[in-house]
Amino acid sequence: MSVAFTVQAFNEGLSQGKLRGNRCMKCGRLHLPPRPICRGCGSRQLEWVDFKGAGQIEAFTVIGVPLSGFKEMCPYAVGIVKLDEGPTISGLLLKEKTDDLRIGDRVQIAYVKGQDRTMLGFRAA
Amino acid sequence: MTRFHHRLHADKAGREIFVEAAIEAADSVDNGLELRGVESVFVGNFSDDVFEKQSHTGAMMADWLGLNPRPAVRVEGACASSGVAFNLGVQAIASGLYDVVLVGGFEKMRSQTTEQVTDALAMAADAAYEASVGFTFPGLYASMATAYFHKYGAVWEELAAVTVKNHRNGALNPKAHFQSDIMSTAAKAGESKGIKFKDELEFLRSSFNPVVAYPLRLFDCCPVSDGAAAVILAGDDVARKFTDTPVIVTGIGQASDTLALHDRSDFTSMRATRVAAESAYRLAGLSMRNIDVADVHDCFTIAEVMATEDLGFFPRGQGGKAAVEGVTGIKGDKPVNADGGLKAKGHPVGATGAAMAYEMFKQLRGEAGDHQVAGAEVGLAHNVGAAGATVTVQIFRRG
Secondary structure (H helix, E strand, O other), X not given: OOOOOOHHHHHHHHHOOOEEEEEEOOOOOEEXXXXXXXXXXXXXXXXXXXXXXXXXXXXXXXXXXOOHHHHHHOOEEEEEEEEOOOOEEEEXXXXXXXXXXXXXXXXXXXXXXXXXXXXXXXXEO | XXXXXXXXXXOOOHHHHHHHHHHHHHHOOOOOOOHHHOOEEEEEOOOHHHHOOOOOHHHHHHHHXXXXXXXXXXXXXXXXXXXXXXXXXXXXXXXXXXXXXEEEEEXXXXXXXXXXXXXXXXXXOOOOOOHHHOOOHHHHHHHHHHHHHHHHOOOHHHXXXXXXXXXXXXXXXXXXXXXXXXXXXXXXXXXXXXXXXXXXXXXXXXXXXXXXXXXXXXXXXXXXXXXXXXXXXXXXHHHHHHOOOOEEEEEEEEEEOOOOHHHOOOOOOOHHHHHHHHHHHHHHOXXXXXOOEEEOOOOEHHXXXXXXXXXXXXXOOOHHXXXXXXXXXXXXXXXXXXXXXXXXXXXXXXXXXXXXXXXHHHHHOOOOHHHOOOOOOEEEEXXXXXXXXXXXXXXXXXX
């Protein structure tokens, strides 16, 4: 039996160094993270897809007032990356200096090991 | 509505400020209205579960208003909670089930530290895929701002014009959290260090205005406030019993969008605002040109700029310039947030949509005092949940 398209399955993928989403078998639409129902056509026939993790920055910010779990990293950059396959997703933007980030910058996936989980991140390609 | 404030309600619980707002609403009815005449209650609240460890606040408010056993419900749509409560109240009356309902909202946020509030607000975004990588709520709007700047060549100074305008308006509104314009604020802040600022921008560029989430600084963000707001809705056929000058709800709209910002095709515009506005304009038989006064959801300055474009007031990419040129000022061609907006009036999350309806009621009856928009006959309220996943729009006309 195939693995359900869950948050847990997505996170397990990250911990194994994989960026996993799904594809609609009816209309071909890609979803990242994976969803149970296609956003394009409503189909429930979907299959797992591994993304390459290469893309470009579409929007970003540098956080000055952090969430409680991110205090040690502050200030840190986070943003939205458009992957070459099409979908866009949020991730940490790993950079020594955060003041020269630009929209359109090419990035490559980085798996960021946290205390009890792996977080999705990107660094300059 | 109560005044929105960070200290004023420190000794009161959420139920007490909600009752205060409800009593003001009932007691202000021209020909009198017994609170007991309210047949149902819709209470907007985002997160009393976290802030006061209290759920089930719909029934609680009916209880504390002495309205049992009449039905009541707590409505949650993040920062649009009471905008949604308002629309549900309108629908309940339109269904014929009730003649008179009370809609309102409240939030008690100031018992929490900044860190706790930051964590709680992030719950309105996608916890699994946004907060998990460190996105704060201001961070999402900041990302919209960087995308917007990139797309239109806009600059932060356009956002600063929204800050200056809304603080100037807030200074004219006795219900506002902040009641001083930016130059007065700058003078007071600089005094302790012997600094004099020559204009608003010098202050807003200074270390007194630290970055919360680049490019948004402290004064680009609404404050964390306590407060409650409530209004009475009555059916067309009974409203004239209560007043000779009702304000008529002529159109409502609501829409949803993806919880995660990254799942949208455009980060510089909110589809849910466009869809909700289209519905409200169509029901009202009006267009953006007819709107004399508008309260739009400016939780961050960039949100006001985008809202004024998505509501059709200005072309895409021109919202910031409109603020710079004074078009959105109280005496401008398209007055926006004459009450100070969330930016200066404050944003007790669950109370905001109802507070916008309260403001429209005052404006369209010519009772808004120092921040009155002269001759306003048609008004619009626009309430956004989180980063635009829930949006409500209402259009009001002087009756």
